[in-house]
Amino acid sequence: MLVVDRLTCRFGAKAAVDNASFEIKPGAFVGVIGRSGAGKSTMLRMINRLAEPSDGRITFDGMDVTALKGRELRKWRARSAMIFQQFNLVGRLDVLTNVLMGRLAEMPQWRSLTQMWPEDDRALAMSALEQFDMAQYASQRADQLSGGQQQRVAIARALVQQPDIILADEPIASLDPRNTRIVMDALLRINKHFGITVMCNLHSLDLARTYCDRLIGMSAGRVVFDGAPSALTEHIARELYDLEADEVMGSAHMPTPVHVPEYGVAAVA
Numbered sequence: 001m002l003v004v005d006r007l008t009c010r011f012g013a014k015a016a017v018d019n020a021s022f023e024i025k026p027g028a029f030v031g032v033i034g035r036s037g038a039g040k041s042t043m044l045r046m047i048n049r050l051a052e053p054s055d056g057r058i059t060f061d062g063m064d065v066t067a068l069k070g071r072e073l074r075k076w077r078a079r080s081a082m083i084f085q086q087f088n089l090v091g092r093l094d095v096l097t098n099v100l101m102g103r104l105a106e107m108p109q110w111r112s113l114t115q116m117w118p119e120d121d122r123a124l125a126m127s128a129l130e131q132f133d134m135a136q137y138a139s140q141r142a143d144q145l146s147g148g149q150q151q152r153v154a155i156a157r158a159l160v161q162q163p164d165i166i167l168a169d170e171p172i173a174s175l176d177p178r179n180t181r182i183v184m185d186a187l188l189r190i191n192k193h194f195g196i197t198v199m200c201n202l203h204s205l206d207l208a209r210t211y212c213d214r215l216i217g218m219s220a221g222r223v224v225f226d227g228a229p230s231a232l233t234e235h236i237a238r239e240l241y242d243l244e245a246d247e248v249m250g251s252a253h254m255p256t257p258v259h260v261p262e263y264g265v266a267a268v269a
Ligand SMILES: Nc1ncnc2c1ncn2[C@@H]1O[C@H](COP(=O)(O)OP(=O)(O)OP(=O)(O)O)[C@@H](O)[C@H]1O
Pocket: 011, 015, 016, 034, 035, 036, 037, 038, 039, 040, 041, 042, 043, 203
């Protein structure tokens, strides 16, 4: 279980995250919502330790994440895989090598320098690409793919890290509606099929309601809502988003969730 306890991150006098506390059980799909600047990215980055907390504590299954250093910190970063808005692939490398990068934390340094990937890792990477219908692009340069395809490769890379939790920071912000659905479905598959906890920052409230089983609402660095999507009333949502409310609340056509036997809930247009 991930426990965030009175976590604060200050940049100068400003608290980007202010005294936030919550717990996340294994296997949850949690959406972090709120307007631009609410502190969503900083929260995720602190959990992965890309941003340093100024105060408070993060623990995972009893391990003090906030105190980790050196090799232990590198291991934690592999266990809490980040997915970014801009995909963060190495464009000049092929797709398979990009996915294999997710295995680096498990490799001795000499081996990673020679890029001699063990056969098991290559098989794991190919299998991850197959999960997201990307195996046919394995030998193609990553920068020749569309945004949606690149994000699927990034998700495959996260999967081969064999993480306990995936931290997705606005993973669909630069995608069109079709690719948005494909990428959100890929995250849902990771969650339902592999049982990996997903924490996903989303600007769109409709997407968050469609895919997440719990929402954490942030405003000015504080957690102001924590509960099931059904408990998020129109009134609370309007308070969370303020002037942006009309933009994020249902003006666009959104997928309706349906039950798919293989992985539980999926989304269809
Ligand atoms: N490295 C930094 N230095 C200074 N201020 C920062 C830094 N990172 C974030 N902030 C500030 O902290 C606040 C929260 O930013 P954050 O990116 O976490 O919000 P967000 O909810 O993810 O917003 P968005 O949806 O626009 O990405 C903002 O006011 C931002 O300007």
